[in-house]
Amino acid sequence: MKRPAWYYAKDQQPEGTKTLTSSAPRLQAAKQATVEDIRVVAESLAKSLEDDKAEDLLFIDLQGKSSLADFMIIASGRSGRHVAALADHISQEAKKLTGRPASVEGMPNADWVLIDTGDVIVHLFRPEVREFYNLEKIWAPDSAHMRSKAQ
Numbered sequence: 001m002k003r004p005a006w007y008y009a010k011d012q013q014p015e016g017t018k019t020l021t022s023s024a025p026r027l028q029a030a031k032q033a034t035v036e037d038i039r040v041v042a043e044s045l046a047k048s049l050e051d052d053k054a055e056d057l058l059f060i061d062l063q064g065k066s067s068l069a070d071f072m073i074i075a076s077g078r079s080g081r082h083v084a085a086l087a088d089h090i091s092q093e094a095k096k097l098t099g100r101p102a103s104v105e106g107m108p109n110a111d112w113v114l115i116d117t118g119d120v121i122v123h124l125f126r127p128e129v130r131e132f133y134n135l136e137k138i139w140a141p142d143s144a145h146m147r148s149k150a151q
Contacts, residue, residue, distance in 0.1 A: 033119060035063065035070065038070045038071065038119040038120065039070075039071065041094070041097045041098060041117065041119065041120055042059070042070070042071035042073065042119075042120045043059075044093070044097055045073060045090055045093060045094060045097070045117075045120060045122060046059050046073050048089065048090060048093045049073065049075050049086060049090065049122075052085070052086050052089055053078075053082075054075035054076065054077060054086055054124070055075065055076045055077070055078065055127070056074075056075065056076045056127075056130075057073065057074075057075045058073070058074040058075070058136060059071070059072075059073055060072040060073070060074070060139050062139070065139075068121065069116070069118070069119055069120055069121045070119050070120065071119070071120045071121075072120070072121045072122075072123070072139055073120065073121070073122045073123070074122075074123045074125070074130070074135055074136060074139075075122070075123070075124055075125070076124070076125050076126065076127045076130050077110075077124060077125070077126060078127075079126065080109065080110040080111065080126060081110070083110040083111070083113055083124045083125065083126055084107060084110040084113070086113075086124050087104060087106075087107060087110070087113040087115060087124050088107075090102075090115050090122055090124070091104050091115055094115065094117045094120075094122075098117055098118075100117075100118075102115050102116060102117045103115070103116040103117075104116075110126070111125070111126050111129045112124070112125050112126075112129050112130075112133070113125075123135060
């Protein structure tokens, strides 16, 4: 029985066969993002949330306050289904913007979904859950600004 070339270890291949290699480009090392690059990503994610009808959008600059991230976005959805849809769209948008997948937590219940891109953290809540945890009080005493439809 003749076996395909991939079956054999590289040094045990029958004569006349060769291992095929992928023509896909190799991953390159990530370049260090500047604060301006990170701000552009954060503002793009906030704009995407506005377009998807997220409510009570809050944009917080964390530079110099926390090593967790440079920016935090807090927003509400009208229901668990709306929060899940926002989270799915934002995680896809984050991957497009950064080139790497975002970490997503809380999707099964969609009461509170956290999306972490490394430099930008997005919190999506159902309104009553957001009121209960009140992250704005912890993180946004003076550096945050609400984004309205007029901006």
